[in-house]
Amino acid sequence: MGNSSSLLTQYDLEDLQNHTNHLFSQREIVSLYERFCALDRTGKGFISADEFMGVPEFAVNPLCQRLLKMLEGLNFKEFIALLSAxxxxxxxxxxxxxxxxxxDTDANGKVTASDILQVLRDLSGSFxxxxxxxxxLNQALEQAGYTKDSALTTEDFSKVLGNLKMEVEVPVD
Known part of the structure; x- marks a missing residue:
């Protein structure tokens, strides 16, 4: 599964579907694999930071540095598991x-006011x-019943985010 010249076998597809809890169809996995291989210009089996930054939509994303920390060096199986969200x-x-x-900027399992402020800074820039x-931040936390001294777990974070819609359609040929 490492380079663009290799093909996914039926076994690979089934394994990848199981790995992502069947959140992607086999056609979607093939399409994502083709895109992954196109981005992996060196054929090393993972996408480097430079290769990610070569994607204009990614490079202009205000959270690209955070996302790079999550994505850089992932093989395809890890990559689609992350994208399954x-x-x-x-x-x-x-x-x-x-x-x-x-x-969770410091990956400690908690989101603090400082973490949220940093993301807001990245998103809003000088605006x-x-x-x-x-x-x-204070208004959002207060509305969800928290203070700026709260350290949010994923459950707490769910309450703050409410009804989140986050979907990307995978084009299949």
């Missing part, structure tokens, strides 16, 4: 777990001042 078949909890990982970001 974007499947239309993924549960709300799958999606929240992914977003939680983006916000919002630090004071405005803190106000937004």
């Amino acid at each position: 974007f499947s239309a078949r993924a549960t709300q909890q799958d999606k929240i777990n992914f977003i939680f990982r983006v916000y 919002l001042s630090d004071k405005q970001r803190e106000l937004v």
Whole structure:
């Protein structure tokens, strides 16, 4: 499964479907594999930071550095497992777990006000001042019953996010 010249066997497809809890169809997996191979220009079996940054949509994403930490060096099996949160078949909890990982900047299993402020800073750039970001954060936390001193677990994070919609349609040829 490492380079673009290899093909996925039926066994590979079934294994990958099982690995992603059947959140992708076999056609979607093939399409994702073709895209993965196209991005893996060196044929090493993983996508480097430089290769990811070569994708214009990725490079302009304000969270690209955070996402790179999660994506860089993943093989295809790990890559689609991570992407499975974007499947239309993924549960709300799958999606929240992914977003939680983006916000948990120090990977300690908790999201703090500092973590959220850093993500807000990345997302808003100079559009919002630090004071405005803190106000937004405090209001969101307060509405969910938390304070800026709270350290949110994934369950707490679910309450703050509410009804999240996060889906990407995988084009299949």
